[in-house]
Amino acid sequence: DAKTTQPTSMDCAEGRAANLPCNHSTISGNEYVYWYRQIHSQGPQYIIHGLKNNETNEMASLIITEDRKSSTLILPHATLRDTAVYYCIAAQGAQKLVFGQGTRLTINP
């Protein structure tokens, strides 16, 4: 599985868009980009995933660059409940997930 690189931590003001970057320069053609988050003391929660095209669901949007070497997770209107560790993972579909260290996102009032 391709290795991903994320900033260790980020801050965002409540109500603003939170943009979380992820680099995956060695991603292969059949690997998806997955985003999960882990709120304190809970199991990770699936957010979104994509292969080539940008994706949007009720939780977030995923923007993948044309060369697929990086992506950005966008939380359009961050709330205090979005404070969590966010993990970007590159993996083939329906295969094991290998977690990196993730980005600790803090939403400030």
Next chain:
Amino acid sequence: SAVISQKPSRDICQRGTSLTIQCQVDSQVTMMFWYRQQPGQSLTLIATANQGSEATYESGFVIDKFPISRPNLTFSTLTVSNMSPEDSSIYLCSVGGTGGSFYGYTFGSGTRLTVV
């Protein structure tokens, strides 16, 4: 998505003993995994639980220490054997592959293990 019941939610165990953690899913799933999360760390994959056959372990994890069973498509157990304080972690079950499409894995709420 699948609903996971993981038991126990927490336990305090004596060193040298063993603990078996159960993962029950409300629907048949193709994929089941076990993870460990040490204090302040990210998740580390222990093994893939294979239905009807031996689990596939990741580097650094062995069957003698972490025996895994998966008798059917809705249930799996992870045993932490001969425990030491270094085994104090959160252990999580993860499942996926319900139905015909893949919508991401679901994680249990975890078992918080403290070894004294």
